[in-house]
Amino acid sequence: GQQLNQSPQSMFIQEGEDVSMNCTSSSIFNTWLWYKQDPGEGPVLLIALYKAGELTSNGRLTAQFGITRKDSFLNISASIPSDVGIYFCAGHYGGGSNYKLTFGKGTLLTVNP
């Protein structure tokens, strides 16, 4: 089955630093999604990517859909304490009638004020 490798597993950074994380897949995807989960809450959709090579921003967050369609990247600029949480990537293939997402295991981000 499809698998997603998300890295790094965790990051500990200082407030103001930039952050990068990525996901790689053994299969191609037609959609990449990035979610953030705060403690005790459900994941919240941050950015959605639909086209290879696409670069999309949401405030200080920027995500890219890799050209090979097997990877995606998320960057956070000038981190702040409220960026703390777990970031998940998810991919969707779209073949046939399969509307399921494949999720990475998440990157735990800690921001030191």
Next chain:
Amino acid sequence: DAGITQSPRHKVTETGTPVTLRCHQTENHRYMYWYRQDPGHGLRLIHYSYGVKDTDKGEVSDGYSVSRSKTEDFLLTLESATSSQTSVYFCAISEGGKRGALNEQFFGPGTRLTVL
């Protein structure tokens, strides 16, 4: 925020007892999903529904059943709860489709289930 609620939000039960978790949506989305989230495993799909009375298994469906009698409600049942089913359960919804925004899934707040 997507209109998704889950009930109960917290539950403690004993091994061998039946448990039903409810997901309710007000978005009229066709697809609904149940996931469990455990440390080291991330989000794993239990079951999903692609319409009223249409359901299918996910990757960790053993020990779980689901029902969807109305568009807005998706029930997850543990027929005889075991300690390995202690987890946080999330419901998600999507409009569903081959590509694009129809694939975006929106999550509920979760239910924390403890099986003693």
